Amino acid sequence: MRELGISVLDELIAHLARLPGIGFKTAQRLAIFILKSPDEYAQQLAQAILDVKLKTHLCKRCFNVAEDEYCRICSDPKRDVHKICVVEDIVDVMAIEETHTYNGLYHVLGGVISPLAGVNPEDLNIRPLLERVKNEPIEEIILALNPSTEAETTIIYLTRLLRDTNVQISRLASGVPMGSHLEYLDGATIGMAIQARQKIDKE
Ligand SMILES: [Zn+2]
Known part of the structure; x- marks a missing residue:
């Protein structure tokens, strides 16, 4: 240097x-x-x-960044409390919010399951997500993870955990290229992917 x-x-x-x-x-x-x-x-x-x-910490409910106990989104009475969009990182919340296409709540996992990188399910905010499904009027969970093999593993894992609940699980439609990150995509691509999300069979 x-x-x-x-x-x-x-x-x-x-x-x-x-x-x-x-x-x-x-x-x-x-x-x-x-x-x-x-x-x-x-x-x-x-x-x-x-x-x-x-002056910031993580939201007690969704692990988004917050200045108070709960983040701006969780504190907004106009948000649809029946939907949770599950993302890897806070930056993904920002990317989706910028599209103005989604009005539900979020849940920030803090990453994806990656045994090679030493990230196991217990390292992520998966247990708090299950608690929310139990205690909140959730009807749909949208898995909006960055396309990768680790994300696929995480989606399979979460789908299994939620199999016996009444919650509908969906995932982003293709249109988000493999290996890319939500934070680098344009709003239209993210918006279309959210609109065209697909249901996951709880097999
Ligand atoms: Zn929150």
């Missing part, structure tokens, strides 16, 4: 370069931008970074 020899600047570049999708060159450009910005901007940026860590 090319260092500028100015330790505080190099340190900022090193931190920025750790962000996803930010290479060394971009990190350098961002650091120089911050360096040239008014002090006020740097303070606001630093405070915003701290706030997002200190």
Whole structure:
């Protein structure tokens, strides 16, 4: 890595370069931008970074990001409480919300089952999902996982767990390419995939 020899600047570049999708060159450009910005901007940026860590936690119900006990979606009385959209990550909630095509609730699993990566069912928010199915008026669960072999394993696992319940299980229709991530897809693709979701036979 090319260092500028100015330790505080190099340190900022090193931190920025750790962000996803930010290479060394971009990190350098961002650091120089911050360096040239008014002090006020740097303070606001630093405070915003701290706030997002200190003032947020996971929603007690759906594990989405929340500033209070429950997230903005769980607290909204206009949401359809009969549907839960199960996603891997908070960023997937954001991606689906941006499409304005879904009005139900969410449940963030925190990943997918991946024995090779050491992720087992007990590492995910699966038990709280089952609790919700038991205690909430859920009629449908939409499995909106990023297409992958691990997601398929997770879908099979969840479908088995929910086999003896009255909840209808559906999954996103094809149209979401294998190996892609919801966060990188355009709203129309995600919206169509939600609209054309398919029922899963509880075999
Ligand atoms: Zn929530």
